[in-house]
Amino acid sequence: MKIHFCSQCGSDNIHYRVPDGDHCPRYICHECQFIHYQNPNIIAGCLVTHDDKVLLCKRAIQPKKGMWTLPAGFMENHETIAQAAHRETWEEARARVDLDQLYTIFNLPHINQVYVIYYGELRGDQFAPGPESLQVRLFSTEEIPWDELAFPTIRETLKLYIQDRERGKLGLHCGDIVRPWVLADPKNATLKNLVSH
Ligand SMILES: [Zn+2]
The missing domain is CATH 2.20.70.10 (Ubiquitin Ligase Nedd4; Chain: W;)
Structure with missing residues (x-):
């Protein structure tokens, strides 16, 4: 800038x-x-699950208004990443979450961002749209709206989650999303250099 x-x-x-x-x-x-x-900005978020379903928010604001995302947003000063994940989950989905583990870390060097997504479980069963969301709902993995996901980081996190569930163990995954997100074709963004633990 x-x-x-x-x-x-x-x-x-x-x-x-x-x-x-x-x-x-x-x-x-x-x-x-x-x-x-x-320097790069850190975006913290959370893959929130409940009864084997994942919590997604339909964005009420640009960019990607009307598309689905995990609760996530820019970290604030004086905040930890976990605190930011909790805060964003509350702001966007009015949900409280018990964080279980760090889940995905993605570098997006072309837009100077680093995404850090935690995995956690919904505390209780309450959630509702915050001011930045039009709708919040739980999706089974079969119901995930792949063509209406807002960001490649969200798509890759959900893909990894499905793979991990199939093998019965959640990992910690780090990778690079190396191409710009092309509006017309969400599949243009590519995950590279994936390291899973
Ligand atoms: Zn000066």
Whole structure:
């Protein structure tokens, strides 16, 4: 993201160059010397299950409005990943969850994101759409709306979950989603370098 004004002093005397001793170009303020580092964002979420069904949220907001997703969103400052997963699950699905384990980690280098998805079980049986969801419901694995999933990270997490259920053991899976998500063809995004534990 291009930076026009210094976040520290407000100057527009910003230059894009490699700082001394660094290896990447950065936006540097030539008034106060502040270096504007830009780093990947972490998105935390949760694969919530109940009676062998998975909880999905139909998005009420762009991007991908009307498509189904796992509860997930950008981590906030001063938060742990698990706290973010709990918070997003509450905000999007009005559900409380008992987190069992870390489940998938996906690098999305083309959009500077890292997805971290936990696996957990719905606490009680209550859930409802939060402000960012049109609908929240439990899907059996046969009912998953594969053609209406919002993001490749969600599709890959659900595919891994089905494989893991078939072999009777949940793993921990790390991989890279290396191609941009193409609107017209959701299958264009590819999972590479998958390592499962
Ligand atoms: Zn400055």
